[in-house]
Structure formats: C-alpha cells, structure tokens
Amino acid sequence: MINASWLLIAIPLASAAILLLAGKRSNSWGHWLGVLASAASFAVGAGALLEMLGKDASERVVDVHLFDWISAGSLQVDAGLRIDPLSLTFVMLVTFVGTLIHIYSVAYMEHDTDRRRFFAYLNLFVASMLILVLANSYLLLFVGWEGVGLASYLLIGFWNHNPNYATAAKKAFVMNRVADVGMIIALGLIFALFGSLSFDKVLPQASALVAGNEGMMNLIGLMLLVAACGKSAQFPLQAWLGDAMAGPTPVSALIHAATMVTAGVYLIVRSGAIFNVAPTALLVVAIVGAITLLFGAIVGCAKDDIKKALAASTMSQIGYMMLAAGLGPIGYAFAIFHLLTHGFFKAGMFLGAGSVMHGMNDDVNMRNFGALNKAMKITWITFGLGWLAILGVPPFSGFWSKDKIIESAFATNHGEGWQPWVFGLVALIGAGLAAFYMSRLFFMTFHGKARWSTEESSELPTRHPHESPALMVWPMIILAVGSALLGLFLSLGNRFTTWLAPVTGELEHHDPVLSVPVIMGATLVLVFLGAFLAWRQYGAAPVPTEPPVGSLLTQAARADLYQDQFNEAAFMRPGQYATRALVYADKKAVDGSVTGLAGLIGSLGIGIQKLHNGYIRSYAAMMLAGLLIVLIVAFVIWN
C-alpha cells in the first residue's frame, strides 16, 4: 500500500473535481461520493500503516518518488511522498476524523442547497492536508499548506452571502498569507544554504552545515515559526481563528480544531533537524507557545459563544503543542501525541456543539442554554468524555499527553535558570485555566437551570432541543471513545513515542526541576480547583442571560484582548491611508511627470504638437515621421 500512497491524495482530489464540475447534477449523490472518497483514503492509509508496522524501525522512513516536478536550472524538485511514522500519524488522524466528520455533515448540511459544494471543499481540504503532511520537500509541503488555506477560506465563507462571514474568510486567508511570507523566505534561505528543498537532502545536512551558519539556521527557524504562527493561530497571528467560526460547525471541527490548525506544529517537528541546531529559534517557538497558551486560556474564560470559546481553547491547546515542540527533542513526540489526542476530543466537542446548535435553532450563545443534559443525552455524555479528556483527568486521553508536556516544560533542555520554571509554571497554570473555561462551557450548556423554554408563552426564548439524527450521533460516539481511551492505549509501553522515534529521534530524558509526582499532583489540584470554581459560578448558581460587565480583564478577554483593535490601528488603517495616498500620488506625481516628460521627448523628437488633442491624423503623421527618421538615419549610415 505504501507504493500506492499517491491514492491517498488522488481520490479526494478527484472527488472534489467531479463534484465541482458536475454542479447541480450531483445534488442527489454528491455528499455520499464525498464520504466515500474520504473513507477510501482512510482505507489506503490504514493499509500503508499496517505495512509500515510490519517493517523494522530502521526502515520506517520511505520516500516514494512520483514524478519530476520542477526542472528549472539550479532548482530541481521532485514530486514525492515521504511515508514515515510522523506522516502516517497525520494520515490516520486526517482521514479517520475526516471521514467521521464527512458522515456527520451529511445530516448537518442536509437542508443546505449547496451541500455538494460543501463536500467538494471538504474533499479538497482532505487532499490538500494530505499533500501537506506527505510531501517529501518543503516546496510540495507549501503546496498543501496553501491548499488547506484555500479550503479553509472557502469553507469559512461557505455562507458568504452574510457579509460578516465573507469578511471572516478573507481575514483568515490574508493573515495566513502574512505568515506565508515567512514560509517563502524560509524556502528561499533553505535553498540558498542547502541547494535543495527536499527533506532527504536538507534535514540530514543541517548539523553538518551549521558551523559558520548559526545565524542563518536561526533565521530559517524563525521564518518557519512565522509560517507556523499563521496556520496554527499562534501569537501574534492568532486573530483569525475566532472569526473562522463563521464556517459551518463540521468545518470548525475538522479544519479549525483537529487538523489544519495543527499544521504549524507539524512543520516545526518535521523541521526538527533544523531547530536542533537553531537554539534561539527553538526558544522563540517555546515562548510563542507559552504566550498563546495563556492568551487562548484567558480569552476562553470570557466567551459566551460556544464555538468561540472552543476556538480559544484550541488556540491554547495548540500553544501547548508549540511549547512542547519548542522544548526540542524532549518535546517533539509529546507535541504530536497531544496533537493526536486533541484532534479526537476537540473534534468530538465541536461536533457536540454542532449537535447543540442543531437542537437550539443554530443559537450559539451559551447564556441561552442550560440543562440540555436531559434533552440531548448522547450529546451530553459524548461531550462530557471530551471535557474530561481535555481537563486531563486520568485515565482519559488528555491526561497522558498534556501531563507529559507539563513535565517536559519543567525539564526544558534550554538550559538552567529561569526557563524550566517559567515554561513549567505557564503550562501548569494553563491546565488550571483550561479546567475552568472548559467546565464553564460544559456546565453553562448542559447543567444549571434552562434559560430557554418549550412554551411559546414563556419570557425565555422558545426552543425545542432534541437529540440529533444517527448520522450525527455516531461520529460523536466514536470520537468520544477515542477521547476516553486513545491516550491510555498509545501510552502503554511508550508505544507512541517509540513509533515516532525514527522521525523525532530517541526520547531524551532530562530530570524536571520538580519531581514528577509533585508536578502531577499540582496539576490535578489545579484542574479540580478550576472545575470546582466553574461549577460554583455556572453550575450551581443561576447564569444571567445578559453577561455582567465584569472586571477589566473579563472585558479585555471578551474582546479577544483587543487583538483586532490592535491590528486595525497598527496595520489596516495605515495601510488604507498609504494606499489612498499612493493612488493620488500615482495619478498626480508619477503619471504627471512621466507623461509630461514623454510628451516633451515626443514633441522634440518628432515635432508634433498636437499630441494631446486626440486626432488620428496627428498619430498618422507621427508614424510617418518616425519612419522617415529611420530611413534618413539608414541613409546616413550607408554613406
């Protein structure tokens, strides 16, 4: 199956093309074709995984050559796939969760007239994401990187007849393009330094080439980080993710929680060989992760929109992954481990949020929810498992992955001094905050008093919550099982970290500055404290339907810590002024002087005064004059 792994990409890509070209004709079957394509891709991936598991660990990095792609002088690039434990992990995550979300969407999008177009975009996303993780060169990776950005744009703006949604889509794309500048610079620098862009030439050379190129290595690392910040909504390029919730909820689950937003983490881990010799860049990765971790957690505590609260949580959890990746070889595998478990429980919770919206007239305001545990039992239980997983309550998935990151942060190999303490404490506090905001979300939605009523006469909004259809419920159940068990399953005998070792290197062990039981105990205490506080405020006490004004911090968090205001003041408005000024200057100054000069030369050279009066005769005269000059000069030369 490894040799046929191009099918992983080709199948969903072909399906997307068929759906887009067939248009309305595929209305009746288009969604099932989309599901089938994703499932087929999963089957191919599973086959490749089984084949890989049969290989010896030393033979688990396979490059599959597809065709000669770009042949441009000194730049020669093949299109090929790198099949290794890292890429296969992503393949399984993307196709498995992806297929579940495709199935869910069949029901979720049932009443949308453009459902087949939705599935075309989903398939396009799956294909692009697989290109991203399977590429055997930075350039092909960039193809997938842009492809997922496009799919994200199309899906955020799927309902772009709403101007706000159209703006949200554009915002996401443009911010990602800012990050792409980092990617392009990284591509250029890598090519200039290594003379190649393919992993098998670049990565093994990194440690040999570092002597004398330390600054360049760090620069490449930082530029890759810029790219990662955009895709993974990391500070300071995080502002698009909240708005991206404008997309239909399955999109939020697949793209903006489980897979695409984690691409930045993938990029860092994939480039581990470069970061290992770029300590400054690696440190900045950890710092960015730590900042984003707190940023997202703080914002998440104040959001009343269930999807935006989940989005803030995603940001914060990816902050954990970035932090882990920024710790270097002791953290790479845990970053990917958390990425995997997070993919399950966060996708599950987003699908749960979609199920709640489905039953609540597409309302997203949690202040209008409450006591939904009775009306939507399965949604409640599956969401609950995801909630326990993200909290890191043993033995659920998140415990195994997040706890390892916190431990590693306390043991950072960035040397002695402040770093293990700062990164460790941030990770620890983040766990407490996550417990608070996720519990707040869970209790506000499913517990407490209902802030809705089935009675028309009631003052409360009229709602008729009901459990979602089977096509939506089953994916949620499967993801919930994963949320519960996946972490434990992959932790047994260090299964997962051993599996990744051919890519991330053997796990280095550093002793944390605090003992492991102390860290684990402190984490659990903070988690229970966070959950308890949330219960007291949002479970036991009544939740006002109008948000209280709150402290300055609450207000700031509600406004996303003023990220949009900052971007508008710092970039958007100056940009608009500059553009307007340039339009004016181009017309008056540049055009005026150049046209004037040209007119002058023209009239001097050809002796025609009527240049501006627009008579065709004057033009003809000019042509004649020009020709005459040619002939005269020719005559002179000949003599």
Next chain:
Amino acid sequence: MLDSLPMLTILAVVPLIGAIVLWSLPAAKSAVAPKVALGFAGLELVLLVLTFMAFDRGNAGEFQLTEQFSWIPQIGASYALGVNGLSLLLIALAIVLVPLVVLAAWKEQGVGTAVGERAAVAANRLRLYLALVMVLTTFMVLIFAARDVFLFHVVFEAMLIPVYFMIGSFGNGARRRYAAIKFLLFSLVGGLIMLVAVFGLYFQGPRGEEGFLIDNLTNVVADPTLEKWLFIGFFIAFAIKAPMFPVHTWLPDTAQHAPAGTSVLLVGVLDKIGTYGMLVLCLPLFPNASTWAAPVIIVLAVISIIYGGLLAIGQRDLMRLIAYTSVSHFGFIVLGIFTFSSAGITGSSFYMINHGLSTGLLFLVAGFLFLRSRDGSSQLIAEYGGMQRVTPVLAGVFFVAGLAALSMPGLSTFISEITVLIATFEANKWAGAFAATGVVLAALYVLLTYQKIFTGPKVEELSDKPDLNAREKWVVAPLLALMLILGFVPNIALNYLEAPSETSVSVLEGAH
C-alpha cells in the same frame, strides 16, 4: 518535410491573409466575419502544432526553424527569423489567445444586443476590429521570431498601429482616444530611444550586409561606457513596454478604455515584448552593462511588485485594478531575469507564459461580468454585489482567475512565482524578502475584489442576469485547463524554457 518549410513565415502570413479577407468582405456580409476570423485563428492553431512538431525540444536553447534573407542589404538589415524554446512558447501563447479573443469579441462590439440598422453597424465594426486582431497576430509572431535587431525594431514600432486603432476606435469610455494617444506616446518615445541605441550598436558590430543580425552583435561593444548607454537605450524601451515603475502609468489608462480582448493581447502578450527583449536582447548584447545595472533594476522590480500591488488595492475600476496587478507581476518577471541564475530566468520565462494565461482569463471574465451590469458595460467594482448567487459559474471562473493572480498552488502561476522568489534569495536576500510581501498584497487585491463583487447580499437590479453561456464557457475553458495542467506538470513547459535560460546565463558568464 516540415523542416524544409518556412514555418515561422507561414505562421506570420496566414493571419495577414485573414486580415485582408476580412477587410475585403463587403460590409453587408459582415455577419460572417467572426466565423472567418475564427477559421483563420483555428488554422493558425493547426500550423502552431506543426511548428511544435518541427521544433527539436532537445535543443530548445538553440534558435531553430531559422530563415534568413537579405532585406535591405544597403543598411545591413536582414529578414531573419528563428525561435528558441522561449520564443516558441510566447508565439504559442499569442496564437492560443487569439481565437479566444475573437470568440469573446462576438458581443463586445454590441453585436446581438443592438437591433436593425445599428445591428448592421455593429457587425461591420466587429469585422474591422477582427481584421485588426489578425494583423496584430502577424506582428506578434514576427516580433518573437525576429533574429535581426532592425527587423525587431520595425515590428516593435509597426505593431503600435493596429493596437492604437483597437483602443482609439473600438475602445470604451469617453477618454478612449486619450488612452490610445497615451499608449502611442509612451511606446513611441520608448521606440525612439531604442532606435538611437539600435544604430549606436550597429556601429560597434561588424556592419556589412548582415550587420543587424543579433548573433553578429552579441557582446560586441568594447567600450564599457558606451555599452552602458546602449543598454539603457534598450532597457528604457522595454521597461515602458513591460511596464515597470515609474513608466507604467500608460497601462491603467489603456486597460480601462481598451476592449477586454485588446487588453488580453496587450497585457497578456505585447507587454511580454518588454521582458522578452530584456532577456533576448539586453542580456546577450550588453552582458557587462546588464550586470552593472542589475542592482538598480532589482530595486525597481521590487518597487514595481509592491507599488503595483498597493495601487491595485486602491482601484475602483476593475480594468485598472487588473492593470496594476500586472505592474506587480512584471516586477516579478524582471526580478527573476536579473537574478542571472538559471532558476530565476526559467521562472521568469514561465511567468511570462502564465501571466498571459491568467491575466488573459481575468480580463476576459471581467469583460463578461461587465455585460451583466445595469448599463451593460460598467467597470466599477461598486456596481456589483452578491453575484456569486446570481452567476455562480462566472463567479467560480473569476475566483480561479483571481487565485491564479495570487499564485495559488495547483495553478501554473504558483510554479513560476515561487521559482522566481526562491532564486532571488540566492542572488539577493533582501530583494527576496521584500518581493515576498507581494503575496500578501495579491491576496488582498484578489479577495477584496471578489468579496465586493461576488459575496454579500444580491444587488436587486442584477438578480436576473444570466450566467455564462456556452460560448463564454468555451472562451474560458482552454485557459483554465492550461493553467491547471501546467500547474500540476509544469515540466511540459519548463522543458522548453530551461535550456534557453541556461544559454542566457552562460552568455553572461562568458562575458566576464
């Protein structure tokens, strides 16, 4: 058998015959003119295929299918033609675009909408317009095939005539005459400066009956100062044509007032003469001066990229917007050429082809959009809204054309732009970094425009406008297909472009 035929001359003459046929058609029979034009354009496509068969791809770096006759022996001018991989692909670009322009022009000149007497007038106008398109095709073939500096210059000047009339007589808007004059003025001034340099160069060469052959003038200037002056003479003409900042200002006016099809050929093909000239004339004729001027030119190219992008964002007229995007794109092409690396020059060569396809598509689909405005011709972006719900296919095509403009992977423009950018870093890291910011501007000018025209609530008066019809779909389909194919397997084209680029680099290196 094909080897023995003067394929390039045949390619040049057939459209000329087409033009004569169209001209000599009686006005009353104008209705058949589009079919006649399409027939000749189709015949030209067949001849193009034959030309490709006669061309040896393994030697794409050499000029092939050469023809040479003494033309004005008294001054040393020859009728000398020949193509390498790059010239051949540029000729192919022109010949592929022409039938699409013919098809698109069907309605452009008012045919089908006007009735009675005015319908006859419209049909007659269309006949004359198509004749000009045919004449222009002849010149487009000749300019990319010319292997004689004098011949190149004569064609360079002569092709202004049909374009002038296509804008001035068949354009739109009250200021179309002004736009036509401005176009002519800029081009003539450039041509004049070049003419001086052409003769200056001639005196440095061997003179004699073949004194203008490019091959006889390659790297002949001994005096470095003179070489610099001659280089500047050629370069200014090409920079105007390309167009580069700060001599770009004729293009927005021209594109605003020219018929969409004319803009396709003007920006898609004719502007490439500028960058082609830099590559095929400036570099081999003045290698040392090229190296000398490169730092300044790289700065101008980077300015063009950013300046063009910013100005595109600020435009209200869609045609002006597309014109400014081209200023930005030509910045990339020039940048790649003056990296003097095989990767950069190959990237720029491919960029020339791709830009012709993508901008051609953008102009054409913009033209289709204008037919659906309230007055049937409005180019103002603010006129439209929510068109994705009204004309989904048109919206989709526009979106893909926009994606091509912002170099989305999967479309051929990505390959050329990223190749140029990557190559630039080897030559000059700062230039690469600044040029890379152009991708953000591209995202803005494409997506802002798409958002304003196609998303949001529908504009009531436009809500019953029809989507693309079959003819219009046939116009856009070949361009979409070409961009996708070349986007996935770019080597189809790169195999023609790589060798000429390596030749260019070796000429430069040989001069040092």
